[in-house]
Amino acid sequence: MFTVEEFLMIRDLHHQGLNISQISRETGYHRNTVRKYLAAQTVPIPASRRTRPSKLDPYKAYIQQRIRDYPLSAARIYREIQEMGFNGKYTIVKDYIREIRPPTRVPAVFRYETEPGVQAQVDWGECGHLDVDGRRRKLYCFSMILGYSRMRYAVFTLSTDTSTLIQCHLNAFEYFGGYTEEILYDNIKTVVLKRALRAGDHQWNPKFEDFFSHHGFIPRLCKPYCPQTKGKIENTIGYVKRDFLLGGTFSSLDDMNRQLLQWCNRVNAEPHGTTHEIPVERLQQENLKPLIGIPPYRLRQEEHRKISREAYISYLGNRYSVPYRFAGREAILEIQRDQMTVRVGTEIICSHTIVPGHARIIREKEHFSGLLAEVMRCNAQSETASRPLFRMVGPEVEHRPLSVYEGFSGEVQL
Template sequence: MFTVEEFFVIRDLHHQGLNISQISRKTGYHRNTVRKYLAAQTVPTSAPRRTRLSKLDPFKEYIQQRICEYSLSAARICREIQDMGFDGKCTIVKDYIRTIRPQAPVQAVLRYETKPGVQAQVDWGECGRIEEDGRVRKVYCFSMILGYSRMRYMVFTLSTDVSALIQCHLHAFDYFGGYTEEILYDNIKTVILKRALRASDHQWNPKFEDFFRYHGFVPRLCRPYCPQTKGKVENSIGYVKRDFLLGGTFSSLDDMNRQLLQWLNRVNATPHGTTNEIPFERLRQENLKPITAIPAYRLRREEYRKISREAYISYLGNRYSVPYRYAGREAVLELHDDQMTIRVGTEAICLHIVVPGHARVIREKKHFSGLLGEAMRCNSQSRAASRPLFTMAPPQVEHRPLSVYDTFADEVRS
């Protein structure tokens, strides 16, 4: 809008002897504009604009009332006023409601910072699928982060059961060189079976309880529906997906973990965004409980199988032989690293090395020693004891008295 000051500047330049073109070049206004304001006797004023009526005007009071009573959506209110005769589009309804809706306050979050060596956080994340041993399987990422130093450890697995959880802990402890006084978890069944009001009344997963009591750390549980409690490790899961997995190329699960370890070493050697310090350097201040203070935890995994009539059990798509006399029995597989001990009751009946691949048959000749002879004896005994399907009856001969033959002979002679 043209101001009073600009009006008098143009007239003053004209009194100084400048023509319209010179004033236009000096002020930047068009020549017609300069000519218009030189001819005017008073400062021009713009006429007030006419206020355009909106189709929404008759309904604004109703909308304000509804918004004050309930936090209804714009689409809901639009439907209501359409029933009342509104024939406009919902866009103007949304724009108007945006100006009158009370702004919800942002809930502030208190960041919880831990002291050195006090707490670590653990989480699982699902990270797509890969083909392993001829099958498409889900890939999970285990993540542990130390609360003070922000040191990260991650590993990809194909399972989230309690044995995989414990094995991942052992790898993390080895990577960090120790473990914290307590570790924070979600409310997952591999950690806790039933949560109580008091921590002393929690019902822990028995295998995991044996693990944490052996090492002497305290498991802590997140407050339900409060993701901020475990925000550090949640951020790590998203970070590994964006910064490592996205666009990556891998040949196998082992290759994924090999590249992941290289990525972890680089990330842990880079200043953290929150602390602005290098996690590897802050790790020296953690004062972790050393893993060498106690003997290594022996992790045993158990699975249950029924031995087939052919004296084999199945594990991860491969078949392993057992002594033939246990055919049809229930067995327990005790797994430790790549070794598998097969037990029937309290007796360890055989030991196998778990082999990679799929649809392979691992057969030990000694497991079938004596089976052929026993089968032949059983067959012969079975034949001896078996009853024939049918019998052949001898021909029936009629027995007659001799007097009949005498009578027949007399008839022939006569």
């Protein structure tokens, strides 16, 4: 669009004696453009263009509503409207969301980079609450990311204790196919009991020390008040919340983790925003320590439960039977991968394979063998020994001598 200054410049050059071709060479405008502006008395106003319909128009109301409800990413919105039938490009979705989303200010940080196979980072994140076994439980997300390839692994848990932390490590190692020389952590009690000035003087959590000594990796602690050293994993926790958890729909904890694993597979197969390379392809360069040749680490996780009067214990929303004679007793569940052993005192009373899902009942017939006969015997004994609540008695009759009744007859004895 021409400005007033450009319009006046063309007319001034013409008044100086330059012809249209000379003005065109001098200003760089086409001869037709010069001719049009010389013939005009005022700066021409371009006609307004009609707005072309966009493929995004049918989805704008949905996008606006989703952005109002949750601060979802453009990539997340793009996937959702693709499932609704949108066949346009990601760019127009991103540009539109940039227009309607309020701008946010992001502070600058310094990023620490690592060489292949050197370091991974681990963190926990709180992700709301979940109702399990009739109780409101905190939901946590464990996440591990490989520093070089940016391969991610995440899983939801109901605890952050040391046993759970170790099991999450084992799951991540299996997912990656190995582990790095060192792993970076926050200063949490499940990892370190007391931090010292020198790394060699740290007092490690004994259970966790046994684990990292078994595998031979080196635990590193994040510098206090310096979260930038764990920036990669902090971003991963936030990414899980924004791109996966936010606005999601799930039926159980198992369903959440099944969908989360699919999400990990997808993001690991897409170019990373920092490296602009695909993590699963860079994984080939990580040179991880292999799991082959290392004896399996035997981890036992303990949970305390009270056996119900119906002879069941509850775990992760499902009910498992135990021998009926232990009804009402306190029990300890020993969890090892998908196997559960139930112990009362020092006696192991039964074992189960942990099943996925929610509100399922796992009943072993032999756990109730003899229960019916015992109930009937108890009922019979109860009837024999029972006492009535009350008793009926007849009216009390007074006994008198016959002489009393003879007196009433009026007869006189001589």
